[in-house]
Amino acid sequence: MVRRAVAALAALLVAGCSGMADTGGAPSPGTGGTGPITLAIGRDTTAYLGPLLDRWNRAHPSERVTLLELPEAADEQRAQMVANLQAHSDVYDVLGLDVVWTAEFADAGWIVPLDRSLFPLDKLLKGVADTAIYRDKLWAAPYLSNAGLLYYRSDILKKEHMKPPRTWAELRDEATRLSAKYKIGGYAGQFLPYEGLTVNFAEAVQSAGGSIISPDARRVTMDLGTARTALDFLVGGVRDGWIPREALTYKEEESRLAFQEGRLVFARNWPHAYGPATHSPLAGRFAVTRLPGLNGPGSSSLGGLNLAISAFSKRQKSALDFIRYFTGRDNQRLVLTEGSFPPVWAELYDDPALIKRFPYLPVLKEAILSARPRPVTADYNQVSLVISSAVSGALNLSKPVDETVADLKQQLGEVIQPGG
Known part of the structure; x- marks a missing residue:
């Protein structure tokens, strides 16, 4: 069955804390x-x-923190963390968790609950704190938020008297025309079969007005017609050439570099790609906007990073003090100014000085507030693998779109249904 056959992948909130492991x-x-x-x-x-x-x-x-860098891809990060935590190792003290892992790690007994009163949750962006809460307990402190944005060559669009695309039709038309004229790729996202591809497909589905799984992960809500429209938009881009075939190998960093090096007109990426581009030859020649959708601005998947304490850490008080410091307002400001990462403190998005330095902040805030969280399910890693594998087959033009979405819906049902 799919549940038994699918291997682990990265991302989402899980279910149940009655099975907490021995810490x-x-x-x-x-x-x-x-x-x-x-x-x-x-x-x-x-x-x-x-x-x-x-x-x-x-x-x-006396409480120095040592940085242990994990791989860039979320799937690989999770795999290394899980291997460490399953062994009850105390090597990791503070864990940087993708927002979609909170419930899974809590359910497995790998992280410890935190005292809500120690964190200013009411000062965070709406919805961000929810990613760290599971069964009415706070399991991590929000550190970064995230929403996908459309990066575009403002110099080229200005020269061609074009406006940034708000719909898929506009994106398709502009990417096709400009790709041919300027001999560069039209559009790319994260299309390698991993969690990034799951996110890109989920964004396409919800930007077409649909969903894949109910928020409680108990039902497959994917409408075949809507999913077909979403997938056909991406597959059509590959088939017609305005999405270059090379993009099927892209994760976040590859797509960032492709755009930053002038090899793309449009690119979907997270906000962290903004800072490096401003220090590249592309500085002053690009801008960002909301992701386009079927009939207007689309919707991103809600991303981000939370900081949690390993249940096997022997220095949990120091870990807690560090997390409180690192998620505080002053450090959050530095997260933005030094790393170009979206902070979680709401007031920073309305700071005139920061907006002057980072003109995209209002757009980013709008994108985050309109983003949708991924479902809360213990089976999310299986869900994500099923989606990315199916979508990858369609993007590689090895399986028809209609057949792909029909099979995908069936496979998702097997994953989330008890006994599947």
Whole structure:
């Protein structure tokens, strides 16, 4: 059956805490355990983390934090964390978790609950705190938020008297025309078969007015007609050439570099790609907007990163103090100014000085507030693998769109149904 055959992949909230694993008697955060700690987090592609960690280390010489960089791809990050935690290893103290892993890690007993009163949850962007809450307990502290944006060559569009596309039809038309005229790729997202492709497909479905799974992950809600429209938009781009075949190998970093190096007119990516582009030859020649949709602006999947404490850490008090510091307002400002990552504090998006420096902040705030969280399910990794595998087959033109979405709906039903 699909449930047994599908391997682990990265991403989403899970279900149930009655099966909490034995934590080996680890102390509750805040009650003991101090000393040097580690931060296990995805690879820092913008080199912003070092200076931020140095600030903590200078002020806390006996509780220095060591950065343990995991792979760039979320799937690979999760695999390494899971291997460590299943072994009850105390190597990781603070975990940088994709927002979709909160429930899974809590359910497995790999992280410990936090005291809500220690964190200013009411000052965060609407919906962001929910990604760290599971069964009415706070399991992590929101650190970064995220929503997909459409990067575009503003210089080329201005020269051609075109406006940024708001619909798929406009994107298809502009990408086709400009790709041919300027001899560069028209559009790319994250189309390698991994969690990024699941996100890109989910965004296409919801930008066409549909959904894939109910928020509680108990029903497959994917309408075949809507899913067909969404997938055909992407497949048609590959078939017709305005999505280059090379894009089928792209993760976030590959698509960032392709756009930044002037090889694309349009690209879907997260906000972190903005900062590096402003320090590249493309500076002043690009801009961002909301993702386009079927009939107007589309909707992103809600992304982000939360900081949690390993249940097997022997220095949980230091870990808690570090998380409180690292998710505080002053550090959140640096997350934006030094790393170009979306902070979780709402007030920073309305700061005139920051808006002057980062003109895309109002668009980003709108994108985050209109983004949709992925379903809360213990089977999300299986769900994601089924989706990315099916969509990849269609994008490679090896399976018809109609057959792909029909099979996908059936496979999803087998994954989320008890006994599937």
